[in-house]
Amino acid sequence: MRLGELPRLIEQDEAAVQKFRSVPPGWTYEHDMELGRFLYDHSEKKLQCMDRTKEHINSIEVSSHMEDCDAAHLTDNLTFTFWESNGPPGQHWVRLNMKKGVIVKKLWLMLDGQSNSYVPRRVAVYGGTLSRLQHLRTVLINE
Secondary structure, three states: OOOOOOOOOOOOOHHHHHHOOOOOOOOOHHHHHHHHHHHHHHHHHHHHHOOOHHHHEEEEEEOOOEOOEOHHHHHOOOOOOOOOOOOOOOOOOEEEEEOOOOOOOOOOOOOOOOOOOOOOOEEEEEEOOHHHOEEEEEEEOOO
């Protein structure tokens, strides 16, 4: 399947469909609860852990970066890589250019408090189009 392409239906497994048309003999509420827990444990948790950031971002821009510490490290899912600015303190920024229609529910920022480099004390979050950015929230970082 390609981006923008409508999903194609496949032929259904008639035997499986027949099995799901009625409740099995002896099925109880406890079975429903156990099935729900099983489905949650084997699907929802995996979906929550999957990083789908790159599917929603057109591009990432940064104020500056140190050699080998560029913006690509912000979404590479590797704990040993990072972005590091080489600009003056207080002048660092990251711009996420989101794909049209994306709604951001959570935004994570992980900082290394042990770093000898500059660690921000305040992070301001803005949203909207580049020409009409709106201040959404300011977060103060405690040591």
